[in-house]
Amino acid sequence: MGEAGHPPLLPCCAPRGLSRRALRVPRPHPHQDGPGRGRGARGAAGHGALRGLLRAGGGGHARLREHRRSGRHRDHDRHLGHGGLLRPGGPSRPPLGRSGHRGRAGAPFGPAGHHRGRRLHRQPLHTGGRGVDRRGGGAGSQHGHHLLHAHRRRHRPRAGGVPRPGARPGSGGARQPAQEVPRRHLPPALRPDHWGAFGLHRPQDLAQRGAAGVRGAGVNPAADLAWLIGIPSPTGEEEALCTALARRLSPRYGSDALVRVGNSLVVGRPGAGPRITLYGHLDTVPAQGNSVPEERAGRVFGLGASDMKSGLVVMLALLEDAEVAAGPYSVAGVFYDKEEGPAHENGLEDVLDAVGWLSRSDLAVVLEPTDLELQLGCNGALNARVAFLGEAAHSARPWLGVNAISRAGEWLAAMHRSEPVVVEVAGLEFREVMSVTRAQGGIAANVIPARFDLNLNYRFPPNLTIEEAEVRLREAAAAADEVEVYDRSPAGAIPEGNPHLERLARATGARRAGKQGWTDVARLTRRGIPAVNYGPGEVALCHRPDESVSVAAMEEAFTGLKRFLTTG
Incomplete structure (x- = not known):
């Protein structure tokens, strides 16, 4: 009719x-x-x-x-x-081959729509109501029950005006399973910018995706990671991702609790309890054909999956968690830019200068990839230009000159034979290593080279200062004619005796280890902020074309950190 x-x-x-x-x-x-x-x-x-x-x-x-x-x-x-009209978040096609005759082999048991067969999870076309004839045929009749309840809409408040805990628009009852993460883009008809053409003006007008549970929490790590990977953010191009995060967090925090410093974002405000700050960098290395996210076999693949957008996923989930907000700690988040670029351009320094209360944090957690280890401290790093000098001559008469490359041969051989030195600091092992990472010499194929330039990279343990490390580097390069140290990054101090670190270790159950490498823990500890590394990313997969991360690792990191932040 x-x-x-x-x-x-x-x-x-x-x-x-x-x-x-x-x-x-x-x-x-x-x-x-x-x-x-x-x-x-x-x-x-x-x-x-x-x-x-x-x-x-x-x-x-x-x-x-x-x-x-x-x-x-x-x-x-x-x-x-x-x-x-399937269940929210489900595929836009009839499941189980139902497009054919319902009596054929493999068809669901029972008539279509029967609650004891495999039926379509559908969104009612109208609110209906309780009809007189419940066997079918009458207006608003209820054959079985709808998995998505038309009467539970966002504009229908619960008695007293208090929403039921855990309720979300368009969700089903307690027996309805969580939706799987979609492995495709939304159909165009469901995109918000298409709603007007269909007379839809509110999210309530459409079936809503509910978040899959992460051990009981209302977050969906795989979907959030795919969203973050889908916003490209190579070093120097973090603006779009920073803006997207600000828009997402603004409804919860308000503009007064969001501070933007260039393309970095500080989320939160000083509170009454001990201050715990979460840190993560927005940028990635350049793409290697892996800019499109993909989920398979319990892993999410894509640029930055391990380093370190999986860490950003955990940060987002914690910053959006109501129990964390009501916990004993004052929790803030710092999303900063340009970590993967030159050390002197790192955006964290500007953030720490602009937001003074961050320096009064009781503990900072940097969610860099650590394979779920609680990694304390970090190596310091020096880079030096090392030059061997010679005298140019025609390559047909080499005895008339001095070959600068050949002069460096013995020193290079000694560097090649050198082994890492294991150093124990506060019960943790670090490896002290020197490596030649670049070399350049000669001006033509028929000219004996008069100069040979190399880069010497030195990673030193936290028990050495910058000055002590530089002395050791110059001693190792004593055979060279010129040594110029041009890049200095101090080691990260180990926050020994910090009570919040001890609680974090108990809450996560993570194995403690020294951080073999340099992270921004060093910048934080240099300013007197106790800091540790703990994240779901996998060190061995960072910066690779096949970079990926386990969904289970993101869940475990979130669960451990939430336990820490809610129990004190």
């Missing part, structure tokens, strides 16, 4: 010859909505109520389908279910 005051869309009885065909009629109204994707042209036309569906990208006709019961009994008075 048509809407009130309008003529019927179709006669109540189907014309002869059309009893086995889908019907096409002029669309009665441009806002007749429903993101249906067509099933097959099977099914019967008959005597029940008809539902019109707007096909995404379709033409000027609505596809009408009826729900026919088995044995040619009367209709259920409900829509059979196109692909777009």
